[in-house]
Amino acid sequence: MKKYKGILFLVMASLSLISCSEDRMDEINKNVNNPTNMATRFAITDAMTKTAFSNTGSELAFYTGVYVELSAGGFGQMYSAETRNGEPQSATTYNNSWNSQYSTMYNLKIIIDKCTIGEEKGNYTTLGIAQILYAYNLALLTDMYGDVPFSEAFQPGVIYTPKLDHQEDLYKTIFATLEDAIVNLEKTSSYPALGTQDLIYGGNNAKWIKAANGLLARYTLRLSFKSPDYDKVLTYVSKSFASRNEEFKMVNSGIPNPFYQLDNARGYLFSSKSLFEKLNARPNDPRVTGYFEKIKKTSGAPLTYEFYENGVSPQSQNYSYSALLDASNPIYMLSYHELLFIKAEAEARKSASVTSTVSLVAAVTAAFNKAQSINFSTTDVASYVAGLNITTNEDLLKEIAVQKYFSFYDDESVEAYNDYRRLLAMYGSATAHPIQLANPLNVSKFPLRLTYGNSDVSANKNVKEAFGDGTYVYKENVWWAGGTR
Structure with missing residues (x-):
């Protein structure tokens, strides 16, 4: 009899589980390690980390560094990129970065919505930071790929094949979002400061505002082939960093430098x-x-x-x-030395009579003292620049370009790539370019842009049509470099 009582108990227990309410089952099935909703102060930390490590400092930087010859791809995937063996025109090459950029922007959009119309309305600090990161990631996306899905994107289950937005329109969004971010960061918020959740500036709104102004300076100069406005560039620079201590960068003992990681893991x-x-x-x-x-x-x-x-x-x-490889090196999103080179170029382009090397000396000094494992602080930069024999405005502009290129070694190569392509448009040809690349394959196979990610090439007819066979990367400039898309 005891045997049957035991069986009856098990049956009743099973029935009680079957009759469990849907709410209870949802609670049981919830993955507490992957929440679908969280406070923005925690979500913003993840967005900062992905922006720096995954989007800025990893694959995009590795590949673009090879294309502009700050590094050489001697082995594995980087050798394929170096020898143009499939990598530059394949939809799978940058797919990880493509997906990471979109997922980061999707999460930032959720934060922005929460802080404007959602449950954290009035959380101006987190809103402003999210807007800066959103604009930065959008710029990174369109700078690499040109026209990309945006206005119809980020609507899973609603729009499955979003259209591509024109880069010119995307840049309007970038500028507007950064300007809105500055306004929001200047407001008083009733929400607590982010503190250590802010891995970049520790909750310092003033530094975030300086970063936004620095990005506005960069992106205004980026459009100098299409619509030059050097006065505006200099105005933004004047509101940005005063030293390398204010740089827009990620330095965290738990987040190693990606170039160090790649060398350590693969070489x-x-x-x-x-x-x-x-x-x-x-x-x-x-x-x-x-x-x-x-x-x-x-x-x-x-x-x-x-x-x-x-x-x-x-x-x-x-x-x-x-020789600069070190796990503790910063992941730069905008460095102080880049800002000073932006200033030097804007001054020199503003007037053909400018031949003074004062701003160039300041920029090179900052570059020699960048926060890396090696610096050159004992070098007399003024004497070094004087030895370059700069006598004309044309000399000055070319040396600014070259010294800026040197300063980006080895982990700011995304910006070196952007700058190279902008100047290619401004000087009109590779032979007139201040930076002469050596790879003989560049005659017909210099990547003028990166390919769209395979996730969308295979699933979105609009992206697939724009991708074609992938060879467009060797033929078509992005819009700000004189192309149509």
Whole structure:
């Protein structure tokens, strides 16, 4: 009898589970480690991390650094990029970055909506920060890919194949969003300060406002081929960083520098002979050796520099690599030295009579003292710049471009890529460009943009049509560089 009582108990227990309410079952099935709704103060931290590590500092930076020859792709995927073997025109190449950028923007849009019309309406600080990150990610997206889905995007289950928005319109949104962010960050909020949840500025609104102004300066200069406004650039610069302590960057012991991570895990990037030769052409540039690490080619051999000849050297891991690699290096989204180069260029372009190197000296000084594992603070920058023999406005503009390019080594290569393409439009040809690239494949295969991600090429007819066979990356400039899309 006891045996049957036990069976009856189990049956009754099973029936009680079956009759459990839907609400109770939803509660049981809830994954507490992946909440669908959370306070914006926690969500904004994740958005900052993804913006810096996943979107800015990783794959996009690795690939673009190879294209503009700050680094050389000596092995694996980077060798394929170096030799233009499928990588630049394949829809799968940047798919991880493409997906990460869109997911970051989707999450930021949720934060923005919560802080404007949702349950955290009036949370102006988080709103302003989210708007800056949103504008930054949108700029990163369209700078890399040109026209992209935006106005009809971020509506899962509603619009499955969003149209592509024109880059010119996207830039209008970028500027408006940054201006709105500044207004919101200047308001008084009843919500508590973010404090340590803000991994970039620790809840300092004034620094976020400076970052927004710096981005406005960058993006205004970005449009200088289409609609130059150097006075506006200088106005934004005057409201931005006063030192490298205010830079828009991620420095966190729990978030290692992606270039260090790639080298440590795979060893795909090596020292570019093209970069070395440009540095070596300038008298007494300390970076000619300070940027690169010597290696031993064979056991017992002396340490020596082994530079990868861009587009030519064979695949190998037996080349010199960056001497700046360190897990604690910043992930830059906008550096102080970049801001000063923006200022120097805007001043020089504003008037053809400008030949003064004062602003260039300030920018190079900041570049020599960037927060990396090696700096060149003992170098007399004024003497170095004087030795460059700059006598005309044209000389000055070209040297600003080259020195800015040097300053981006090795992990600000996305901006080096953007700058190279902008100047390609402004100077009219690769032969007239201040930065002469060495890869012989660039004659017909310099990537003028990146391909759309495979997730949308395969699922969105609008993106698929724009992608074609992928060879458009070698033929079509983005809009701000003179293209149509």
